[in-house]
Amino acid sequence: MMNPMKGANVESLKNNNLVKVVYDDKIVKAFLLATMVFAGIAFLVGVLVAFQLSYWPLNLNMEWFTFGRMRPLHTNAAIFAFAGNAIFAGIYYSTQRLCKTRMFNDTLSWLHFWGWQAIILSAAITLPLGYSQGKEYAELEWPIDIAIAVFWVIFAVNFFGTLLRRREKHIYVALWFYISTIITVAMLHIVNSIEYPVSFLKSYPVWAGVQDAMIQWWYGHNAVAFFLTTPFLGLMYYFIPKAVNRPVYSYRLSIVHFWALIFIYIWAGPHHLLYTALPDWAQTFGMVFSVMLWAPSWGGMINGLLTLRGVWHLLRTDPIIKFFVTAVTFYGMSTFEGPLLSIKSVSHIAHYTDWIIGHVHGGTLGWNGFMVFGMTYFLIPKLWRTEMYSKSLMVSHFWIGFTGIILYYVSMAAAGITQGLMWRAMDGNGNLLYPDFVETVLKIVPLYWVRAIGGTLYLVGFFIMCYNVYKTIQMAPAHQADTEVLVAATEKESHSEPETGHRRLEGLVPTFSVLAFLAVFVGSVLEIYPSLNLKQYIKDEAPVAPYTPLEIAGRDIYIKEGCYTCHSQMIRQLADDVLRFGKPSTISESMYDRPFQWGSKRTGPDLARVGKKYPNLWHYKHMLDPRSVTPKSIMPNYPWLADNTIDFISIRKKVSVMNAMGVPYDEKTIAQADVVAENEAKVIAKDLADQGITQPGLERKEIVALIAYMQALGQKEKKKGDDNGKTVAGSL
Amino acid sequence: MSNEMDRDTGHDYDGIKEFDNPLPGWWLLTFYATIIFAFLYVIHYESGSGNTLKKDLEIALAQIEAVKATAGPAPLESEDKLLEKAKDPQLLAVGAEHFQSKCASCHGNELQGLIGPNLTDNFWIHGKGTITDMVATVRTGIPEKGMPPWEGILKNEEVLAVASFIHSKLGSNPPNPKEPQGTKVE
Structure with missing residues (x-):
């Protein structure tokens, strides 16, 4: 809000070549309060899912409350609602000050704010209801995807508009990181979300199988890079020097680590797919680029920590510095652990286990969370023109939260390594030592309790902050005005000496932005382009049969229930995986999978070859009460699957959309997909009835479709000769 | 600390100043080392001198088969x-x-x-x-x-x-x- 200036002042300001700038602090306050609201929701749901894993009855047999639907809510809330709003708060605050100008356009600022909150609200409604694309951190359905793109562009226009109006010739390193964030997130989101709508809240990605895997993890990994790393490095570069009032350690290091980081990061996605059916070369590149990422990441940590040289004593006395220093230290730990986990032989132990969950939370709770808490404690008194209500509560928050992270990380690393070693352990006779999967799960359930307690402590710390912030704002002076500063009007033109190299680039925002885009574009194209033509990996004309109409309906239930949050469908090229689950999964087996469901975590066993392994009745009983067939299983009950009715008519549209994307169905199947599905369902229902399941109308229930899909897994390869034979070690 | 340390760049952004300190030597060495490792690793595996994942799996399964063969089936008892x-x-x-x-x-x-x-x-x-x-x-x-x-x-x-x-x-x-x-x- 512009306060009218007194006429005389305006005159004298003009004479001195000074202008008065009123920063928009209201928008920063709004984003900051939204950050706190959604932090509460993200953490609360996180603690809930942690307890659900420790104690399965907490899934409450309730459709919209089970782990499979709550987990996407937790991740989306944590990344896009909590971290997202925090980034926006920090960017709106620091960009105005670094550019010595108000945000480009207040209307765009508020459109951005309310649009983003509306997106979050729609996510919070649709995810528990099961509207999901089944792609991690990209679960939201197509109308919301479009909204995200639109509001991100509004943010971009507002941000770049501000840069172009700046009263500083050069842009500071924090702004470099914001620029690369805005450009890259737009690219990642749009490419990963190209999808074919089936209905208002249902779509299939155009990418299939290995393509979808490659693009999803290019997106997923770089969501970590460009949503949870680069913007936070930008915040670090602004708020740490501000908080300690010391110069940044090394300008040169900023330049080198910035460009190295964004160029290398974009390549590292395939380290999520090591030993899978993804072609070897892509895995190799994913691994070596991850290893090369170590030093550029640590460049940020060094610049952050060494900025404190000479004022280390603040670490003892200033709670804000405690948060910042701990955050940067966790950043250093996570970015060392990341390359380590990307080494193939380490991935062999860690992949699909809780070690990865621990790794991620070291980054999110430690680096992102503590950066945001430090920033909040820094900003609240400045924005509300007062002091924090209680310094000792800040210190309590720090120690309780820190203990929470340590419990979380240590328990998950221990759980992951324990389970990873159990999965591969062999006895002296060439057999798996722990062939029963559930045995390896039960071993780590005590650690799930420790993790849940750690998460609860973190939440308690956060509540202490909420109380502290509430009391602070309550104490604040009633009259609140935006910050006003006097700045030189012609700063931008005042430097006239010739500049060279990077310094020159820092004055040329459009050129800088184009180069930042190229840095992330090159790796993206080189890595993704080869997978766009599936044909080069699949020699046969039609090596696998497409899913039948009922199987498609079942697959959509699998996606809706979030089964992929606990089950993989990818038997890796590793002896222990083969001994446990059967021969390695191939590229052609998932060539019609939209989305791919290779998964990233095995809380339950891999399902790539579960088809025909058990009778229909086994699956029926297992879905309704997993413990009736696997005693001590920690999987939730899914009783509603036997009550909910299949929407047969929608299958017709689904099959025709699949066909439009190149899945070979004959015309009769397309035209009568619902009838075909009904007939398939009757066969399964009859088989169940023969085994004594007397539920009336069973042939119209979701559970039948899901069973059809389960029985199709690993059974779609067209048999020819002995090609379909067992592996040498036999299949289980 | 050498004389080069803590030379001010003269930059000032909203009161934030920047030193022009050199890149830490150990950091630069780490970076170079990972780049050299990356080249060697890619050359090793992409030139064909390193095993493909498929080949490694076959070797591992063959070893397991060999162990199973020596262990043999349990002797059939009457x-x-x-x-x-x-x-x-x-x-x-x-x-x-x-x-x-x-x-x-x-x-x-x-x-x-x-x-x-x-x-x-x-x-x-x-x-x-x-x-x-x-x-x-x-x-x-x-x-x-x-x-x-x-x-x-x-x-x-x-x-x-x-x-x-x-x-x-x-x-x-x-x-x-x-x-x-x-x-x-x-």
Whole structure:
């Protein structure tokens, strides 16, 4: 809000070549309060899912409350609602000050704010209801995807508009990181979300199988890079020097680590797919680029920590510095652990286990969370023109939260390594030592309790902050005005000496932005382009049969229930995986999978070859009460699957959309997909009835479709000769 | 600290200044080392001198096969010897435990038959109800009828335990038995 200036002042300001700038602090306050609201929701749901894993009855047999639907809510809330709003708060605050100008356009600022909150609200409604694309951190359905793109562009226009109006010739390193964030997130989101709508809240990605895997993890990994790393490095570069009032350690290091980081990061996605059916070369590149990422990441940590040289004593006395220093230290730990986990032989132990969950939370709770808490404690008194209500509560928050992270990380690393070693352990006779999967799960359930307690402590710390912030704002002076500063009007033109190299680039925002885009574009194209033509990996004309109409309906239930949050469908090229689950999964087996469901975590066993392994009745009983067939299983009950009715008519549209994307169905199947599905369902229902399941109308229930899909897994390869034979070690 | 340390760049952004300190040597060395490693690694695996993942898997599976070959199948013992062993109450307890967790979902808690056949009557589809037959069926399963092979999940001793447990329940006449299937064995 512009306060009218007194006429005389305006005159004298003009004479001195000074202008008065009123920063928009209201928008920063709004984003900051939204950050706190959604932090509460993200953490609360996180603690809930942690307890659900420790104690399965907490899934409450309730459709919209089970782990499979709550987990996407937790991740989306944590990344896009909590971290997202925090980034926006920090960017709106620091960009105005670094550019010595108000945000480009207040209307765009508020459109951005309310649009983003509306997106979050729609996510919070649709995810528990099961509207999901089944792609991690990209679960939201197509109308919301479009909204995200639109509001991100509004943010971009507002941000770049501000840069172009700046009263500083050069842009500071924090702004470099914001620029690369805005450009890259737009690219990642749009490419990963190209999808074919089936209905208002249902779509299939155009990418299939290995393509979808490659693009999803290019997106997923770089969501970590460009949503949870680069913007936070930008915040670090602004708020740490501000908080300690010391110069940044090394300008040169900023330049080198910035460009190295964004160029290398974009390549590292395939380290999520090591030993899978993804072609070897892509895995190799994913691994070596991850290893090369170590030093550029640590460049940020060094610049952050060494900025404190000479004022280390603040670490003892200033709670804000405690948060910042701990955050940067966790950043250093996570970015060392990341390359380590990307080494193939380490991935062999860690992949699909809780070690990865621990790794991620070291980054999110430690680096992102503590950066945001430090920033909040820094900003609240400045924005509300007062002091924090209680310094000792800040210190309590720090120690309780820190203990929470340590419990979380240590328990998950221990759980992951324990389970990873159990999965591969062999006895002296060439057999798996722990062939029963559930045995390896039960071993780590005590650690799930420790993790849940750690998460609860973190939440308690956060509540202490909420109380502290509430009391602070309550104490604040009633009259609140935006910050006003006097700045030189012609700063931008005042430097006239010739500049060279990077310094020159820092004055040329459009050129800088184009180069930042190229840095992330090159790796993206080189890595993704080869997978766009599936044909080069699949020699046969039609090596696998497409899913039948009922199987498609079942697959959509699998996606809706979030089964992929606990089950993989990818038997890796590793002896222990083969001994446990059967021969390695191939590229052609998932060539019609939209989305791919290779998964990233095995809380339950891999399902790539579960088809025909058990009778229909086994699956029926297992879905309704997993413990009736696997005693001590920690999987939730899914009783509603036997009550909910299949929407047969929608299958017709689904099959025709699949066909439009190149899945070979004959015309009769397309035209009568619902009838075909009904007939398939009757066969399964009859088989169940023969085994004594007397539920009336069973042939119209979701559970039948899901069973059809389960029985199709690993059974779609067209048999020819002995090609379909067992592996040498036999299949289980 | 050298003289080069903490030279001010003269930059000032909203009060934030920047030193022009050199890149730390150890940091730069780490970066170079990872780049050199990356080149060597890619050349090794992309030139064909390193094994493909498929090749590595084949080698690992061949080694396991070799171990299995030397370990060999458990020596087949005579039915009488097995019957003798089957009386061991400890063995029966182990068998009961595995039966409840792995077999009961299809054969019923009381072995009365459910998805799978009744195991307490004297009608048999596979084999003639001897312990030797039961050991064979538990090991290899009847995959075409939905019974998984338990070899690899159950150790030899455990297979015998399960077979012994089933044998001990012959003629137990549980309630709600499934109708007889297969051939009557006198």
